[in-house]
Amino acid sequence: xxxxxxxxxxxxxxxxxxxxxxxxxxxxxxxxxxxxxxxxxxxxxxxxxxxxxxxxxxxxxxxxxxxxxxxxxxxxxxxxxxxxxxxxxxxxxxxxxxxxxxxxxxxxxxxxxxxxxxxxxxxxxxxxxxxxxxxxxxxxxxxxxxxxxxxxxxxxxxxxxxxxxxxxxxxxxxxxxxxxxxxxxxxxxxxxxxxxxxxxxxxxxxxxxxxxxxxxxxxxxxxxxxxxxxxxxxxxxxxxxxxxxxxxxxxxxxxxxxxxxxxxxxxxxxxxxxxxxxxxxxxxxxxxxxxxxxxxxxxxxxxxxxxxxxxxxxxxxxxxxxxxxxxxxxxxxxxxxxxxxxxxxxxxxxxxxxxxxxxxxxxxxxx
Amino acid sequence: xxxxxxxxxxxxxxxxxxxxxxxxxxxxxxxxxxxxxxxxxxxxxxxxxxxxxxxxxxxxxxxxxxxxxxxxxxxxxxxxxxxxxxxxxxxxxxxxxxxxxxxxxxxxxxxxxxxxxxxxxxxxxxxxxxxxxxxxxxxxxxxxxxxxxxxxxxxxxxxxxxxxxxxxxxxxxxxxxxxxxxxxxxxxxxxxxxxxxxxxxxxxxxxxxxxxxxxxxxxxxxxxxxxxxxxxxxxxxxxxxxxxxxxxxxxxxxxxxxxxxxxxxxxxxxxxxxxxxxxxxxxxxxxxxxxxxxxxxxxxxxxxxxxxxxxxxxxxxxxxxxxxxxxxxxxxxxxxx
Ligand code: SF4
Numbered sequence: 001x002x003x004x005x006x007x008x009x010x011x012x013x014x015x016x017x018x019x020x021x022x023x024x025x026x027x028x029x030x031x032x033x034x035x036x037x038x039x040x041x042x043x044x045x046x047x048x049x050x051x052x053x054x055x056x057x058x059x060x061x062x063x064x065x066x067x068x069x070x071x072x073x074x075x076x077x078x079x080x081x082x083x084x085x086x087x088x089x090x091x092x093x094x095x096x097x098x099x100x101x102x103x104x105x106x107x108x109x110x111x112x113x114x115x116x117x118x119x120x121x122x123x124x125x126x127x128x129x130x131x132x133x134x135x136x137x138x139x140x141x142x143x144x145x146x147x148x149x150x151x152x153x154x155x156x157x158x159x160x161x162x163x164x165x166x167x168x169x170x171x172x173x174x175x176x177x178x179x180x181x182x183x184x185x186x187x188x189x190x191x192x193x194x195x196x197x198x199x200x201x202x203x204x205x206x207x208x209x210x211x212x213x214x215x216x217x218x219x220x221x222x223x224x225x226x227x228x229x230x231x232x233x234x235x236x237x238x239x240x241x242x243x244x245x246x247x248x249x250x251x252x253x254x255x256x257x258x259x260x261x262x263x264x265x266x267x268x269x270x271x272x273x274x275x276x277x278x279x280x281x282x283x284x285x286x287x288x289x290x291x292x293x294x295x296x297x298x299x300x301x302x303x304x305x306x307x308x309x310x311x312x313x314x315x316x317x318x319x320x321x322x323x324x325x326x327x328x329x330x331x332x333x334x335x336x337x338x339x340x341x342x343x344x345x346x347x348x349x350x351x352x353x354x355x356x357x358x359x360x361x362x363x364x365x366x367x
Numbered sequence: 368x369x370x371x372x373x374x375x376x377x378x379x380x381x382x383x384x385x386x387x388x389x390x391x392x393x394x395x396x397x398x399x400x401x402x403x404x405x406x407x408x409x410x411x412x413x414x415x416x417x418x419x420x421x422x423x424x425x426x427x428x429x430x431x432x433x434x435x436x437x438x439x440x441x442x443x444x445x446x447x448x449x450x451x452x453x454x455x456x457x458x459x460x461x462x463x464x465x466x467x468x469x470x471x472x473x474x475x476x477x478x479x480x481x482x483x484x485x486x487x488x489x490x491x492x493x494x495x496x497x498x499x500x501x502x503x504x505x506x507x508x509x510x511x512x513x514x515x516x517x518x519x520x521x522x523x524x525x526x527x528x529x530x531x532x533x534x535x536x537x538x539x540x541x542x543x544x545x546x547x548x549x550x551x552x553x554x555x556x557x558x559x560x561x562x563x564x565x566x567x568x569x570x571x572x573x574x575x576x577x578x579x580x581x582x583x584x585x586x587x588x589x590x591x592x593x594x595x596x597x598x599x600x601x602x603x604x605x606x607x608x609x610x611x612x613x614x615x616x617x618x619x620x621x622x623x624x625x626x627x628x629x630x631x632x633x634x635x636x637x638x639x640x641x642x643x644x645x646x647x648x649x650x651x652x653x654x655x656x657x658x659x660x661x662x663x664x665x666x667x668x669x670x671x672x673x674x675x676x677x678x679x680x681x682x683x684x685x686x687x688x689x690x691x692x693x694x695x696x697x698x699x700x701x702x703x704x
Contacts, residue, residue: 018686042629042704045392049631051688096703100375114372122552123702148704199704210403226626341694344375354629354702366689367420 018229021236028058028239035191036238037327037333037351038216039181040198041068041355048226048360056235063190063327064360066280067198069145070353071325073173074279076312080102082111082307090169091117092125094142096233098173101349104315107168124156131160132169140302144173147204150291152264154272157297169302171293175278177201178213179289183280184219186252190327194238196231198251203208207260210249213357225253272287272297280347282322319348324357331358338362372432379590380635380695386427403603405448405586408518408525417523419454421445422513430477432551433562437510440638442484443587445514446455449570451585451641453523453576456488461495466505477508488567490514522576527583529604531671534650536643538571538663539564540616541593542632544639546624548621549701552669561620566639571660579653581646588642591695592634594680596642598694601678609681610670610692629702633682634695644672 038044044064047053053062066072078101079269085092085108090183092108098118099108112118119126127141143153153174160168197210202223214221220241224234234252241250251257260312266298269291278290293301320334331337331350341347343359350356375382392401395460399407406421421446422514430437442459461481465474485492515664543564550557568587576582584604593615601608617625617632625632639662645653650668658664673681 015685015687040704042702045629049690050684050686051690052686054688055686096700097697098703100697109373109375110371113373120700122549123554125554144701228684330369343383352697354700355704359696363693363696366691 012212018232020233024056025060025236025239028243029060031059032058034061034193034242035063035237036154036196036235037063037065037190037192038196039065039067039177040196040201041071041353042359043067043196043198043224043231044357045226045360046226048229048364049313050231051364052228053365055185055232060239063192064324064357065068065184065327066282066341066356067146067177067201068118068155068350068355069149069173069175069348069355070101071321072175072180072280072282073098073101073144073199073349074281075103075314076279077173078107079105079312079314081140081142081305081311082106082108083308085111085116085304085328087309088138088306090138090140091119092140092142093119093121093124093130094144095121095124096144097143097353100346100352102347104313124153125157125159127168128159128163128165132163134203135167135236139168140171141168142171142173146175146201147269148173148175148200150269151204151262154268156271157293158299160300161297168300169305170293170297170300171302172273172290174273174291175280176275176289176291178205178210179286180280180283181210182213183283183286183289187326192219194219194242195221196238197221197249199223199225199256200212200254201207202208202251202257202261204262204265206249206257207249207259209261214249218245219248222250223253223257225256227259259333282325317347321348321350323359324327331361332356338366372483373602375524378695380697382414382697388436402525404452404458406452406454406516406522408452408454409630413428413588416520417518419446419452419518421450422515423448423509423634424509426506426509428491428691430473432614433504434481435450435563435638436477437508437641438480439484441510441512441590442488442490444638445512445567446488446490447568447587448643449514450518450572451587452518452525453573453585454488454518456514456516456569459490459514461475461492463497464509464511465497465499466504466507467499467502469507473530474508482678487518488569510638517636519601520565521580522573523678524576524582524584529580529583529600529606529644529672530646531606531646531672531675533583533644534647534668535608535610535670535672536596536645536653536666537561537588537593537615537669538568538641538643538658539639539655539665540618540621541588541637541640542621542625542635543619544637545592545699546621546628546630546632547633547635549630549650550624553701558620559679564637564639565640566662567640568662568667570642570662571657575653577655578656579645582643583646584642584644587640588637588640590636592632592636593640593642594631594633594692595694597680597692600644601680605676605678606672607677607679607681608670609673609683609689612685614667614669616667617663630699633692635698
């Protein structure tokens with residue numbers, strides 16, 4: 001493992017050091033072709049926002065991965081939610097960009113504009129207050145997010161139980177990142193030489209949370225922070241590991257990520273959720289990659305309570321988000337990119353979410 | 368555009384602009400409105416001076432916040448929209464839409480701060496209207512204010528051509544109001560220094576316009592933030608602007624909170640900050656002047672007009688790379704991870 005104390009001292013890297021590191025990276029790469037992937041949407045966003053790609057050698061290719069919770073939400077799930085909301089006259093509570101993700105029959109925003117109550121809250125905990133103050137309405141709380149966000153939702157569920165609320169139901173869209181990483185590596189669709197490990201998720205999972213899944217692969221996985229200096233430093237370490245053929249999990253984000261991760265948060269999530277399969281856009285069903293409510297909370301579980309009229313049939317669209325999420329194409333290779341699909345009129349979730357790679361390319365990398 | 372109005376149409380960014388351009392200007396176009404300034408400036412037939420008229424509706428939550436409330440905002444917001452076009456604010460109208468069930472004490476507090484703010488900005492409320500709507504048909508209280516002011520010709524910057532080499536100045540640290548309100552809505556406990564930057568800009572802005580005849584553009588950077596204002600300038604005058612990340616003042620708490628929330632302060636709303644364009648030879652004197660006011664003591668040059676005939680805005684990042692800086696798209700929401 002890399003010496004953490006050295007790295008911690010280096011978290012405040014200045015411009016000069018950035019230039020130095022960029023030169024070092026160039027020398028290490030020396031025109032050989034390498035492909036690395038940033039798993040996490042925040043990294044994608046920051047790489048674009050800071051123009052980091054423009055500093056790196058052309059033969060080093062950076063691909064974005066599936067690390068954006070809104071982006072990987074399957075269209076089936078959006079359609080499912082819209083169908084039950086209409087059929088059972090539910091008011092929706094959710095947070096973040098998920099309301100703008102288009103399903104076959106429009107988005108939740110569209111449903112809201114047509115008169116359905118769709119509340120976008122800043123914190124899921126607000127849902128407890130809302131449901132309590134409006135006992136004559138039935139609410140559907142959409143829980144979305146990776147390991148980082150789930151603890152807040154688990155806490156919200158416990159509050160709902162504590163308050164004995166009977167008018168709020170939960171729809172889990174939660175996803176776990178290590179199984180998706182594994183699915184991506186197993187598919188072999190894109191040959192990767194190294195991985196930029198997600199920072200936020202790893203604060204919860206710790207280094208340990210990745211070791212088990214990565215132990216059978218010959219690939220270095222370097223956890224990085226989100227400042228541009230963190231990313232450049234991390235890429236420098238990653239390229240070194242690739243060259244030296246050192247595989248496994250390395251942590252360059254020691255100021256936030258520990259070996260064990262956040263045990264309190266892990267415990268809280270385990271109390272409320274069990275691990276199940278989940279449907280990922282672009283990947284389909286990935287085993288052990290989702291979270292559902294444990295049996296004692298099933299009376300809150302919308303998927304158990306509200307049944308569909310008809311099975312979901314997903315329409316075919318021109319959106320190539322699935323391929324973008326697997327790193328198979330770059331956003332600008334989608335024919336709709338910036339022509340038909342823009343942040344104001346998104347055709348797919350990768351353009352909706354502030355973590356999505358299509359949005360990042362649109363906002364920062366068009367000239 | 369979708370065939371329904373969505374919340375993002377009111378965000379102050381691109382969607383709002385599209386709505387205005389495609390739906391409103393199509394039917395309402397006239398030379399004054401088409402300028403799309405913060406206030407409409409018009410001449411009084413037979414007189415030598417001009418007047419400015421502006422209107423704004425305040426639909427905010429929470430209605431009380433640190434360093435202000437909806438009342439103070441509805442006065443200062445409108446006063447600021449007048450002064451940035453060079454108008455000395457004179458009179459305001461006050462329209463209240465109150466939701467049934469509002470606590471009378473809350474209403475009193477709001478009216479009291481309207482009165483205090485009007486005194487501070489030296490404007491009078493000379494007409495008003497009150498409506499009460501049924502419970503759940505509003506959100507506590509909505510306020511509309513319309514303001515009128517007088518534009519002395521030496522303060523009217525509209526015909527001064529922006530040129531290559533002109534300087535972009537912001538009047539102080541950016542993003543406070545938007546980031547603070549988001550923390551408030553997340554019910555995050557915050558220190559005393561974490562608050563809205565709501566302020567009356569008229570004194571300092573009009574003073575600057577009195578002293579510097581090379582100020583070529585002024586706008587208060589409210590919703591959509593500084594990035595959206597910069598894009599509006601580059602589109603309006605068909606020129607390229609380059610700003611430097613390292614020069615843009617941002618308070619420490621705003622920086623920290625925006626990292627956690629995943630929101631760039633350059634898109635976050637301000638309620639007491641303006642962006643000015645001035646020719647290079649007057650820029651330093653303007654900064655000296657601004658440094659005399661507590662409100663603008665941290666004003667800084669953040670960039671330049673680097674080219675004409677190319678409507679683009681660029682940001683040079685702190686690691687030295689250069690990228691496009693877009694206006695705000697859609698709504699601002701905290702990141703989900
Ligand atoms: S550009 Fe739009 S349509 Fe194309 S993949 Fe991205 S989100 Fe989908």
